[in-house]
Amino acid sequence: MAKVRVHGFSLSLDGYAAGAGQDREHPLGRGGSKLHEWVFETRYGRRLRGLQGGTTSVDDVLVSARDEGIGATIMGRNMFGPVRGPWKTGEPWTGWWGSDPPYHHRVFVLTHHPRPPIEMEGGTTFSFVPTGILDALEQALAAAEGQDVLIGGGAATVRQYLAAGLVDEAHLVIVPVLLGSGERLFVSPQINDATYRCIEHVSTASVTHLRLERC
Amino acid sequence: MAKVRVHGFSLSLDGYAAGAGQDREHPLGRGGSKLHEWVFETRYGRRLRGLQGGTTSVDDVLVSARDEGIGATIMGRNMFGPVRGPWKTGEPWTGWWGSDPPYHHRVFVLTHHPRPPIEMEGGTTFSFVPTGILDALEQALAAAEGQDVLIGGGAATVRQYLAAGLVDEAHLVIVPVLLGSGERLFVSPQINDATYRCIEHVSTASVTHLRLERC
Numbered sequence: 001m002a003k004v005r006v007h008g009f010s011l012s013l014d015g016y017a018a019g020a021g022q023d024r025e026h027p028l029g030r031g032g033s034k035l036h037e038w039v040f041e042t043r044y045g046r047r048l049r050g051l052q053g054g055t056t057s058v059d060d061v062l063v064s065a066r067d068e069g070i071g072a073t074i075m076g077r078n079m080f081g082p083v084r085g086p087w088k089t090g091e092p093w094t095g096w097w098g099s100d101p102p103y104h105h106r107v108f109v110l111t112h113h114p115r116p117p118i119e120m121e122g123g124t125t126f127s128f129v130p131t132g133i134l135d136a137l138e139q140a141l142a143a144a145e146g147q148d149v150l151i152g153g154g155a156a157t158v159r160q161y162l163a164a165g166l167v168d169e170a171h172l173v174i175v176p177v178l179l180g181s182g183e184r185l186f187v188s189p190q191i192n193d194a195t196y197r198c199i200e201h202v203s204t205a206s207v208t209h210l211r212l213e214r215c
Numbered sequence: 216m217a218k219v220r221v222h223g224f225s226l227s228l229d230g231y232a233a234g235a236g237q238d239r240e241h242p243l244g245r246g247g248s249k250l251h252e253w254v255f256e257t258r259y260g261r262r263l264r265g266l267q268g269g270t271t272s273v274d275d276v277l278v279s280a281r282d283e284g285i286g287a288t289i290m291g292r293n294m295f296g297p298v299r300g301p302w303k304t305g306e307p308w309t310g311w312w313g314s315d316p317p318y319h320h321r322v323f324v325l326t327h328h329p330r331p332p333i334e335m336e337g338g339t340t341f342s343f344v345p346t347g348i349l350d351a352l353e354q355a356l357a358a359a360e361g362q363d364v365l366i367g368g369g370a371a372t373v374r375q376y377l378a379a380g381l382v383d384e385a386h387l388v389i390v391p392v393l394l395g396s397g398e399r400l401f402v403s404p405q406i407n408d409a410t411y412r413c414i415e416h417v418s419t420a421s422v423t424h425l426r427l428e429r430c
Contacts, residue, residue: 198391
């Protein structure tokens with residue numbers, strides 16, 4: 001049975017998934033890049049940047065599982081880019097990831113504004129879904145052809161899928177920094193012990209990994 | 216040098232220090248008692264309840280350090296009791312802890328409403344401070360006679376002392392449950408990486424312990 005998964009989703013100690021003031025120069029907001037430094041210490045993270053080396057312990061094992069068995073990804077428009085409002089004709093923005101994004105499968109971008117799909121190098125195609133989270137999930141499950149669907153982010157997108165009870169399992173990562181402000185994952189009273197339970201938690205030298213499972 | 220400390224302060228995975236709907240029957244709010252179950256599995260926690268046994272590993276070592284070197288405690292009125300508004304003459308409420316509270320030193324209760332001190336059995340005296348957090352801290356430091364002062368709680372009291380930069384070190388405990396709603400510790404943008412840093416984090420089978428230090 002294909003699962004809907006959240007994987008390696010980082011939160012600060014005070015609960016923020018991104019810093020305040022996100023824009024083109026600061027895609028993760030003020031201080032937000034601190035939430036991802038732990039990834040780039042791992043072998044998986046260094047490979048994403050085309051580098052050798054990196055740690056191969058628990059952090060690496062858990063973060064690299066993000067790619068295992070994923071057939072399609074869903075993300076919010078904010079994660080796709082800083083452009084707001086209707087897309088311009090011939091809009092040049094094709095994501096933060098350059099010509100060969102690290103997905104290599106179909107990526108469904110939630111947006112209020114339709115746009116034709118963009119085929120990138122390496123097998124990634126961005127499709128734009130103005131018809132809501134359920135329709136995006138249906139399209140993603142079909143595109144994944146029996147593999148799992150990753151809810152990539154950002155916080156608002158993950159929160160909506162959690163609140164709707166559509167996420168089967170979520171791997172969250174608490175990074176021991178205080179951002180002070182930003183975008184929270186947990187703002188919805190719909191996500192609680194009656195809907196999700198934490199089935200595992202483990203600290204490494206860098207972070208604390210948590211695994212949530214739908215009740 | 217006497218320190219101002221927060222110790223064994225529990226937060227849910229989604230950031231709540233107490234559940235919603237706190238009242239006389241539910242002093243910790245809906246689901247809030249789940250935040251403290253880990254304490255009552257330890258030898259320290261069982262002794263608080265007059266019981267034998269309990270675990271003696273990391274959780275016990277860290278939580279029992281709460282009592283070490285503490286000469287006075289500060290708490291908010293909400294932590295002292297559910298009574299609101301001015302105190303009645305001959306007010307019978309003397310705290311949640313029975314005739315011999317587990318403090319055995321002077322306890323300063325922040326309140327807008329003056330009330331004469333209450334001497335309890337076992338060396339605990341509750342003093343009521345209507346003159347603000349700074350004055351309460353000054354009184355507590357004097358009463359502690361060179362020992363440390365514990366900021367006992369609840370969330371609003373700990374938050375105020377953290378935001379004012381008056382806490383020297385804080386031991387927080389993330390309990391892997393989702394309360395969904397309640398009282399947050401981290402709501403103030405004054406508490407961030409510029410004021411506090413996390414110097415240690417460790418998971419046990421029950422919880423994740425974090426230690427914050429003032430920058």
